Amino acid sequence: MIYDVAIIGAGVIGGAVARELAKYKLSSVILEKENDVAVGASKANSGIVHGGFDPEPDTLKAKLNILGVEKLFDAAKELHFPIKRNGSFVCAFSEQERAHIKELYDRGIQNGVPDMRILSGDEARKLEPELSGEVVEVLDVRNAGIVCPYELTLALIGNAMDNGTELKVEFRVEKIEKSEGIFTISSQNGEIVTAKTVINCAGAGSGKISAIAGDNSFEIIPRAGEYILLDKDEGKRVTHTIFQCPTKEGKGILVSPTVDGNLLTGPTANKVESADNTGTTISGLDTVMALSKKSVPTVNFRNSITSFTGVRSSEKNGDFIIAESDKVKGFINVGAIDSPGLSSCLAIAEYVAEIMKGMGIDLEENPNFNPTRENPHAFREMSDEQKNEFIKKNADYGKIVCRCETVSEGEIRAAIRRNPPARDLDGVKRRTRSGMGRCQGGFCAPYVMELIANERGIKKEEVTKKGSGSYMVIEKL
Amino acid sequence: MQKHDIVIIGAGPAGMAAAVAAYDSGVKDVVLLDREQDMGGILRQCIHNGFGLHKLGTELTGPEYAAHYKQMVSDRGIKVYYEATVTGLTPDKIVTAQSREGILKFEAKAVILAMGCRERSRGALNISGTRPAGVYSAGTAQKLMNMEGYRVGKKAVILGSGDIGLIMARRMSLEGAKVEAVCEIMSYSGGLMRNIVQCLEDYDIPLYLSTTVAEIHGKDRLEGVTIAKVDENMRVIDSTRRYIECDTLLLSVGLIPENELTKSAGIKMSPLTNGALVDENRETSVEGIFACGNVLQVHDLVDYVSDEAEIAGIGAANYVKGLKTAKKAVGTVAGNGVRYVLPQVVHTDSGEDIALFMRVVKPYGKVKFTVSSGNNVLATATRLKAAPGEMEKIVVKKDKLIEANGDITVALEEI
Numbered sequence: 001m002i003y004d005v006a007i008i009g010a011g012v013i014g015g016a017v018a019r020e021l022a023k024y025k026l027s028s029v030i031l032e033k034e035n036d037v038a039v040g041a042s043k044a045n046s047g048i049v050h051g052g053f054d055p056e057p058d059t060l061k062a063k064l065n066i067l068g069v070e071k072l073f074d075a076a077k078e079l080h081f082p083i084k085r086n087g088s089f090v091c092a093f094s095e096q097e098r099a100h101i102k103e104l105y106d107r108g109i110q111n112g113v114p115d116m117r118i119l120s121g122d123e124a125r126k127l128e129p130e131l132s133g134e135v136v137e138v139l140d141v142r143n144a145g146i147v148c149p150y151e152l153t154l155a156l157i158g159n160a161m162d163n164g165t166e167l168k169v170e171f172r173v174e175k176i177e178k179s180e181g182i183f184t185i186s187s188q189n190g191e192i193v194t195a196k197t198v199i200n201c202a203g204a205g206s207g208k209i210s211a212i213a214g215d216n217s218f219e220i221i222p223r224a225g226e227y228i229l230l231d232k233d234e235g236k237r238v239t240h241t242i243f244q245c246p247t248k249e250g251k252g253i254l255v256s257p258t259v260d261g262n263l264l265t266g267p268t269a270n271k272v273e274s275a276d277n278t279g280t281t282i283s284g285l286d287t288v289m290a291l292s293k294k295s296v297p298t299v300n301f302r303n304s305i306t307s308f309t310g311v312r313s314s315e316k317n318g319d320f321i322i323a324e325s326d327k328v329k330g331f332i333n334v335g336a337i338d339s340p341g342l343s344s345c346l347a348i349a350e351y352v353a354e355i356m357k358g359m360g361i362d363l364e365e366n367p368n369f370n371p372t373r374e375n376p377h378a379f380r381e382m383s384d385e386q387k388n389e390f391i392k393k394n395a396d397y398g399k400i401v402c403r404c405e406t407v408s409e410g411e412i413r414a415a416i417r418r419n420p421p422a423r424d425l426d427g428v429k430r431r432t433r434s435g436m437g438r439c440q441g442g443f444c445a446p447y448v449m450e451l452i453a454n455e456r457g458i459k460k461e462e463v464t465k466k467g468s469g470s471y472m473v474i475e476k477l
Numbered sequence: 478m479q480k481h482d483i484v485i486i487g488a489g490p491a492g493m494a495a496a497v498a499a500y501d502s503g504v505k506d507v508v509l510l511d512r513e514q515d516m517g518g519i520l521r522q523c524i525h526n527g528f529g530l531h532k533l534g535t536e537l538t539g540p541e542y543a544a545h546y547k548q549m550v551s552d553r554g555i556k557v558y559y560e561a562t563v564t565g566l567t568p569d570k571i572v573t574a575q576s577r578e579g580i581l582k583f584e585a586k587a588v589i590l591a592m593g594c595r596e597r598s599r600g601a602l603n604i605s606g607t608r609p610a611g612v613y614s615a616g617t618a619q620k621l622m623n624m625e626g627y628r629v630g631k632k633a634v635i636l637g638s639g640d641i642g643l644i645m646a647r648r649m650s651l652e653g654a655k656v657e658a659v660c661e662i663m664s665y666s667g668g669l670m671r672n673i674v675q676c677l678e679d680y681d682i683p684l685y686l687s688t689t690v691a692e693i694h695g696k697d698r699l700e701g702v703t704i705a706k707v708d709e710n711m712r713v714i715d716s717t718r719r720y721i722e723c724d725t726l727l728l729s730v731g732l733i734p735e736n737e738l739t740k741s742a743g744i745k746m747s748p749l750t751n752g753a754l755v756d757e758n759r760e761t762s763v764e765g766i767f768a769c770g771n772v773l774q775v776h777d778l779v780d781y782v783s784d785e786a787e788i789a790g791i792g793a794a795n796y797v798k799g800l801k802t803a804k805k806a807v808g809t810v811a812g813n814g815v816r817y818v819l820p821q822v823v824h825t826d827s828g829e830d831i832a833l834f835m836r837v838v839k840p841y842g843k844v845k846f847t848v849s850s851g852n853n854v855l856a857t858a859t860r861l862k863a864a865p866g867e868m869e870k871i872v873v874k875k876d877k878l879i880e881a882n883g884d885i886t887v888a889l890e891e892i
Contacts, residue, residue, distance in 0.1 A: 228603065279607040282691070282713065306600030308608065384573060388580040398577040400512060400562035403735075408575070438733075440598035442614040446621055460627060465610035469697030472610055473627035477652060 003029045003166075004361075006185055006195035008173055008209055010037035010420075012149060012345045013337050014201035015156030020349035022163040023371075024363040029193055030157065030165060031185065033172035033205075035467025036427045037420050038153035040203045042342075043430065044227070044278065044310030046254060046267065047149045048241055049073075050340040051088055051141035053108030053116065054251065060320040060351075062111045065340040067347035069143060072152075075346055079155035080375035081148060082259035088144035089124060090243040091295060092137040097245045101139045104246075108141070115142040130237050130298045146241060148259045149342055150430045154420060156345075159373040161419035163366070168193070169423070170467065173202075176213040178328065183213075197361065199332045199352060204275030204313045206321075206335030215325040218335060222275040223312045225267025226284035228292075231303040231438055234263040242295045251339060253291035255299060260433065265292040265299065267310065278309040306440060312338040320344070322351055324359055332356070376418065376431065379411055401451070402444040404437025412448060416455040426466040428452065445472070482506040482797045484572050484585035486563045486738065489518020491770025492591035493546035494783040498790030499589070500553045504797050507555050508583065510574050512562040516550065517543030518593055519616065520779065522623045525644055527671070532780035542779060563592075566742040568763045587793040590739055590753070590761075590768040591786065594775055596641070597731040599693075606693030609700070615641040615729040619648065628652060630725025634702050635659045636690045638666035638673070640777070640866075642729025647676035649725075656680070657721050660688040660704050662711060665840045667866045669777060690726065691718060699724050732775045742766065749817035750774040756806065756822040757831045758792030759785065767793045774819050774834070777868055781834075803827040807850070807881055812888025814838055815846075816865065823873075825881045832872045835887055840864045844889045846871055850881035863889070 010032035055061035124138035175186040202209040207220040241256035315336035325331045391398040397410030415431035435441030464470040488511035523539030565573035572583040596614035638661040692703040706717035745762035752773040753761040769789035803824030848856040855877040
């Protein structure tokens, strides 16, 4: 079949575009090179819904960030991804930075950020008692929030799939050819997908995908950011997301609660050779620890749970690139989506739909579109009485598999069945939090392996951590 | 809501021994809750021998040691709920558990905490590098091999020379894997001497002290690790970095008592043991809630877990029977060379001899321990050597204990 639209990349941008297009009578397919959705920058970022004070005025970033924030909070009601409006603090530690705060405030006003105010250090510490005594002034951005970026992506793609969008994983795009108005996209295995329109949402790979299609007008400069995630015991140190003054390289090291109650610290900003470069470094982790303590001296890194690296997809001009290619008609680039890409994702998706209309593509509303995704966490949000009733009908929900995060067998089985289905241990982890807690899967991994093997009808030797080659066991003894 | 005299959380070695001791002390209404399908806890996957030498006078495997206590539990008709994970504990001793039958609620006169411990994970160490498959905590690999019957890897490096790491070095060798190295960041091993001899030396596996894994390599499955010496501040010395090809990294880098429930009940914790603060009956700061086994302090030998659980079981039974009479409480303090002392509170008028358990801060040669209160020496003990990996026990006689008029300090001096 010839799809109306092929979306390359199953990150938060590909997901937002897919879900937006599911509202119309279009056949769409998402092509993802990895084993699961949300495994690039969408799983490894700060998870912040930025207020919108940072982007230069009159850029796509400024416009789509402001529009995107409220769209995210609205969409959460239909899609049930975890999001919280906790507000951001941007801290000044010196007179010089105090001037910077004023600049950010003015820029926020210009961008249309609502509800900002400037607090003295002491006023800020009344709200955040563990904030460093060195903080002299704070920009309080009350419309900002935190979101779980991979659960957002899962929700967007899951809802798109529930409405008919197809997802092909382990499809690494190697060739894009166009003839007679139809794109032929080939994978590393020679699998072929044909489509009338191609939307490039390939994140760190967006420059290369554009070049493969015949448009080498932009290049992604990957910049790695290292993070340390801490135990829920540390999660109450602060309620706001605590930023330092942003620099050219990024928004600096933040200290933030997560929607799940952990504490997240990071990111660094290092130029790296390749977007695959997601290793952490001793110096990077040292930087995260030292600079986090500058904002919140009480953070106890002995309570670290894990560290990870995300790669930003930056470009030299600093703005998002969202447009139909000049060189390849019918090919839309949604590239160079670094921060505030997450905050902007839904506005980006609507902007893409507008571009498609401008290209003369007929976007007829899909009357059967169901905007609602079943809440995957309905069970964990129940009271004991409700859980009791539910378990009586579904005994699998009574068996707790992940003790640290209290995840039941029923929830894990559902995550392997629900769109987009979990295929590996990391996929189960992102969907259910099984293995995400203090023991990092030490206890539950063998049991989750059994559930994946059982649900997918495969052998345990075929169960992977995160797709091809990441096997867990070699053979039966 | 079910009402019981004693509810025990966890049916591993601690829970089982506590249940039997409580029952034998005359409190028959005892219930055990366990999250697994069987009693025994981690003993079930410890198929090596060495269990029971002190307690049962014979050398057993883990499952055999567990079977011994399981038999005692079932002989007494003690009710066990399987696949029942406790999710809530309140200071008024309401225990909530989630099971395939639904949400179970228990109201207990006394609760015994016996949840055991978990292994410290890679993340807690912040080892740099990539995040491939093939990095396991030693216990996870042990479970996959011994309970599920799978080979986890062909070439392994083990970080940490705790007992599980040592046991797994031997276990992997026996199954045909090559164990390239055991790295220990400290300048001494935290494992038992007998395990270093029987698990490493007998298999020609090198133990590198003051050495850590500096970096993890590999995208999908582990491809290798960089090991390196550390300086006195535990920082990697770059000039000593060395790459070892391997597909498996086992972490045996410490055990952490699983006290999330304990904390949720508002029980006071010790930062030294990461367990509850307890008195000589193993009663916590919340009246009627007791703790024993690895949830209270990480033990070297299961035999000592059983001993401690019996103290808690008897203590809980006496509490239910209203036999708790001792009133004069003093604290215990870790003095020179001693990392912690347990119990942290002692009743000097208990009318019983009281055993103090402790660990030393570093390896020593010949030492003399002195237990004192003010100027009164309550007990002394001499050891030919002492190491952090081996728990020490010193008994204070009841007639001496009565002389204590303030905190009791345990200190050592090298002799």
